[in-house]
Each structure stands twice: as structure tokens, then as C-alpha cells.
Amino acid sequence: MSRPGGSRRSSTTDRVVGVVLTVTAVLGALCIVATAGSLVLDVKPLVFTSGSMAPDIETGALGLARTVDARDVVEGDVVSVVGRDGARVTHRVVSVQTSSRETSLVLKGDANAVPDAEPYRVTSVDRVVADVPRLGYVAAWFSGRGGIVLAGAVVVLSLLVLVPRGATRAPGGARRAPARRRAGGNRVEVGP
Structure with missing residues (x-):
């Protein structure tokens, strides 16, 4: 079945190609929007990998956090800090003590019975400003x-x-064999 322009691709192939290109374009646009949004809004993504903040923030949620001066943190804020062992901890602030050099935060997961073992001494923290349930699973994947x-x-x-x-079409729709290369590297077109 010949169509205008000399293309012999079937309508099914055209649809598949269209879907692949559309999905690729949409994913690319989403990546651009997410990157631009994080730069403009000065936020970073955090994936909640445990249930310590349940039921308010479930495992698999994607949190958006903004870096703030630790002196601006108040009790009840959900913040993310890096502990002495290098692990990131995201819990709710239950106590704040500020000195001239640093701030000491006592954190506790909403689902935990007791606060974290030691206070975190920090000068800045990532304060969670929003979270989206289950989107963290997608981001992690x-x-x-x-x-x-x-x-x-x-x-x-x-x-x-x-x-x-493969073979191409010459102007007017006649089939033309694929171009071959001579030993010197120049392309030679093989006629119809």
C-alpha cells in the first residue's frame, strides 16, 4: 500500500512510532519542568524510605525540602539532617536549643515511641515543605x-x-538501493 510521500510504513507502525515519540517527549518535558521547578523554588526531593513518619507521611512519599538556617526551625517542623554516621534522618522537631554558633535539635519520628538517641547539632537543615504520597517510589525507580x-x-x-x-526513495517514489562506500571513503549512490 503506497501512501503520499512514498512511505510504505503501515498505519500500525506509524501509531507505535507516534506513541513512542509522544511518551518520550512527555517524559522529557516532565524532567525539564521538575528540574526548573526545583531550581526556581530552591527545593530538593527527598524519598521517605521508612515508616517512621507515618501516618502523616507514609513510606514511599516524595518530600520537597528547602534548606533553611537552623535558627529558623520551630517545634513541629519536619526536617532532614545528616547524622554523625552519615545517614540522612527526616523527623519532626520536638525541641530546639540555639546558641551563637549552632542549633541543637531533638527529633522524633511520628511513629516512634521515643525521640532520636542524640540531639543533632546543625547550622542548617532541609525543612520539608510538601510531600506527595507514593511518588517517591516512582522517583527511586x-x-x-x-x-x-x-x-x-x-x-x-x-x-x-x-x-x-536500508533502501531509500528517489524523488518521484522509485526505490533506490542504499549508498555504499568506495575504498577511499566516498559515497557512491547506486541507481534505481
């Missing part, structure tokens, strides 16, 4: 192996769709 494999598949499919291969 895209930043892991699954996301890398998906990105690679999208690149390969995009190249297969966008890079012409």
Missing part, C-alpha cells in the same frame, strides 16, 4: 537500574525511528 534501562531503551528506539536505514 527512575533513579535506579530500571530508570537507566528505560532511558537506554528510549534512546535506542528513538534512534531506530529517527535514523533512516
Whole structure:
């Protein structure tokens, strides 16, 4: 079945190509919007990997946090700090003591019976300003192996769709064999 412009691709192939390109464009646009939004709003994403903040913030939520001076933190804020062991902890502030050099915070997860073992001595913290349930699972997946494999598949499919291969059409619709290279590297077009 010949169509205008000499293309012999089936309508099913055209639909698949259209879907792949549309999905790729949408994902790319979402990445651009998310990156621009985080830069403009000065927020960073945090994935809640435990249930210590439940029921207010469930496991798998994506939190958005803004870095603030520790002296601006008040009891009840949910903040994220890095402990002495290098692990990030995101809990609610239950006590604040400020000195001229640093602030000491006592934190406690909403689901925990007791506050964290030691206070955190900090000069700045990441204060959680919003959270979206379950979106953290998606963000974690895209930043892991699954996301890398998906990105690679999208690149390969995009190249297969966008890079012409095999026989081409001469003006007027006649089939033309693929170009071959001479030993010197010059392309030689083989006629119809």
C-alpha cells in the first residue's frame, strides 16, 4: 500500500512510532519542568524510605525540602539532617536549643515511641515543605537500574525511528538501493 510521500510504513507502525515519540517527549518535558521547578523554588526531593513518619507521611512519599538556617526551625517542623554516621534522618522537631554558633535539635519520628538517641547539632537543615504520597517510589525507580534501562531503551528506539536505514526513495517514489562506500571513503549512490 503506497501512501503520499512514498512511505510504505503501515498505519500500525506509524501509531507505535507516534506513541513512542509522544511518551518520550512527555517524559522529557516532565524532567525539564521538575528540574526548573526545583531550581526556581530552591527545593530538593527527598524519598521517605521508612515508616517512621507515618501516618502523616507514609513510606514511599516524595518530600520537597528547602534548606533553611537552623535558627529558623520551630517545634513541629519536619526536617532532614545528616547524622554523625552519615545517614540522612527526616523527623519532626520536638525541641530546639540555639546558641551563637549552632542549633541543637531533638527529633522524633511520628511513629516512634521515643525521640532520636542524640540531639543533632546543625547550622542548617532541609525543612520539608510538601510531600506527595507514593511518588517517591516512582522517583527511586527512575533513579535506579530500571530508570537507566528505560532511558537506554528510549534512546535506542528513538534512534531506530529517527535514523533512516536500508533502501531509500528517489524523488518521484522509485526505490533506490542504499549508498555504499568506495575504498577511499566516498559515497557512491547506486541507481534505481
